[in-house]
Amino acid sequence: MRLNPKVLWTNVAMLAGPCMLCDQPAAGPGGTELCRSCSAALPYNRLCCRRCALPLTAAESPGIIPTALCQACLRSPPPYALTLAPLLYEGFPRYWIRRLKQGFGLVEGRLLGNLMVEAFLERQAGPRPGRIPLPDVLVPVPLATSRLIRRGHNQSISLAKPLSHRLGIPLRRRAVQRTRRTATQRGLGRDLRLSNLEGAFRSRPWRGERIAIVDDVMTTGATVSRLAITLLEAGAGEVMVFCATRTAAAPSLLIDSAHDRANTSAGLELDEHMGRRGGPARRRCR
């Protein structure tokens, strides 16, 4: 018996669960738990610096230019070669990251990881200057042991798993350790964050590998900068950053930090303001 591929595909699509945000069948790109409409409505970070993924203004980059750089990277290039950060840290992505950090959001981690895979594949299918070389190894940003015990999992590993499975890149969970617990980074500028992280990581030796650091949120880039320096000093050939979300410039960082502190002290108060399964407001799709 010969099976019609169209019928097969319809059946597979019907087997998919409902969209996380609107209850329509989830048939988003790459098997993500979103429908196409909700997936398209996410706050994507497409107009950004190639090096650090900082969102750029239209004046800085008239249109999506894959090689555009921000003023900070032009003045003082960071130790990593480029950053893939497909989403802005706002709305649903921000809510999902918070769920992930609170230890509940494994579904959200898988979703964000798959969205990173989709962004990578989209860049590979685009113009040559915007393409990203396939890394040899994925290294998740490690947590301090005390924080790992309290949280129960490392959110960067949850994000790295879909990248590893779908792109076939080995995931090295224990390649880097935190040597000490660092004071909170919230509210600190980039220079203070960098000095706060001095000697915070220890890496196994490398032999010229191209390494992608995997992280959840990039704010000033101080954590990935310090980790990139550690990896390069340990023999890595090149370091890039795969981060699920990116904050905007410094002023919003301060607002963001104040908000985060309020929510941390209020525990899961955030959930009371959010939808049943989604974030800021449930979507209605037709």
Ligand SMILES: [Zn+2]
């Ligand atoms: Zn939807």
Ligand SMILES: [Zn+2]
């Ligand atoms: Zn930049």
